[in-house]
Amino acid sequence: GQQLNQSPQSMFIQEGEDVSMNCTSSSIFNTWLWYKQDPGEGPVLLIALYKAGELTSNGRLTAQFGITRKDSFLNISASIPSDVGIYFCAGSRTSGTYKYIFGTGTRLKVLA
Amino acid sequence: EAQVTQNPRYLITVTGKKLTVTCSQNMNHEYMSWYRQDPGLGLRQIYYSMNVEVTDKGDVPEGYKVSRKEKRNFPLILESPSPNQTSLYFCASSLKGTNTEAFFGQGTRLTVV
Numbered sequence: 001g002q003q004l005n006q007s008p009q010s011m012f013i014q015e016g017e018d019v020s021m022n023c024t025s026s027s028i029f030n031t032w033l034w035y036k037q038d039p040g041e042g043p044v045l046l047i048a049l050y051k052a053g054e055l056t057s058n059g060r061l062t063a064q065f066g067i068t069r070k071d072s073f074l075n076i077s078a079s080i081p082s083d084v085g086i087y088f089c090a091g092s093r094t095s096g097t098y099k100y101i102f103g104t105g106t107r108l109k110v111l112a
Numbered sequence: 113e114a115q116v117t118q119n120p121r122y123l124i125t126v127t128g129k130k131l132t133v134t135c136s137q138n139m140n141h142e143y144m145s146w147y148r149q150d151p152g153l154g155l156r157q158i159y160y161s162m163n164v165e166v167t168d169k170g171d172v173p174e175g176y177k178v179s180r181k182e183k184r185n186f187p188l189i190l191e192s193p194s195p196n197q198t199s200l201y202f203c204a205s206s207l208k209g210t211n212t213e214a215f216f217g218q219g220t221r222l223t224v225v
Contacts (some may be wrong), residue, residue: 042202042216043155044117080207088154099170101153102147 006089006103014111019076021106023089031092032072033100034063038085047074048089081110114139118217124195125224133188133220133223135203141215143206144186145170146178148199149219155202161186194222 003074006023013019023032031050035043049065049072055064060077072089089103116210117139125131137144145160147170157170175197177189186205190197203217 004154040218042204044216052194090155099160099168100145100157102157103155103170104152 002099004089004091004103004105009104009108010107010109012109012111015079015081017079019079019083019108020106021026021087022071022073023091023103024071025091025101027093027106028069028074029091030069030098032063032065033092034061034072035037035088035090036085037088043081043088044078051084063098066076079108079110081112084108085109113213116203116215116217117207117213118201118220120220121218123204125222127194127224128192128220131190131222133195133201133203133222135186135188135217136184137203137205137215138184138214139184139205140183141207142206143208144180145204146186146188147202147204149175149196149202150199151209158188158201180205181204190222193222195224198222199225219225 004023004025034046034047035086036046037043047063052069053067054065060073064073086104086107087106090100092100119134142163146158147155151157156172158176159170159178162165163184164180167178201220205215
């Protein structure tokens with residue numbers, strides 16, 4: 001099945017720096033979701049996006065639904081050590097269904 | 113406490129021996145889903161269910177079965193496990209399909225030898 005292209009695959013940053021990651025697809029999506037997964041845990045939803053161009057924030061996190069509907073971006077401002085983890089994007093092509101496709105993940109490591 | 117509970121958390125089994133991984137949610141969610149997570153491949157959807165007695169294939173359904181006889185439970189069945197089904201499995205539930213997958217279980221790490 002299709003997967004979303006997520007980049008970068010991993011990144012090391014200094015505490016306090018801003019982080020950007022993105023997710024792209026060859027198909028149009030109607031919904032974009034961003035999740036974070038801590039070691040040994042299941043993914044936890046961070047932000048959900050439902051309209052092209054939508055910009056949504058959750059604390060230090062901001063995500064955008066790309067205008068083309070084929071991409072989405074997640075930014076983390078002023079990173080802290082607890083931001084460490086794997087970030088996944090997920091997209092749904094069809095509204096009203098529960099079928100999501102996930103990206104391969106961005107592994108974030110924050111250096112104190 | 114609102115949660116999705118999977119059991120077992122860890123399982124080692126042999127090829128061909130039928131097994132069931134249970135998933136239960138206490139939030140009265142209509143939608144439930146199973147994923148497998150493999151290194152470099154992210155999360156791939158196996159099956160999902162939009163309501164009781166309504167199930168559908170995800171992206172990688174081969175070798176798996178599910179059932180949804182009651183709203184709170186959504187077991188994943190491997191009739192004849194094979195080594196390529198060694199993976200980390202997650203169950204998830206959500207109130208509505210067009211809403212968000214708000215809750216994931218803690219995962220079941222399955223090894224098939």
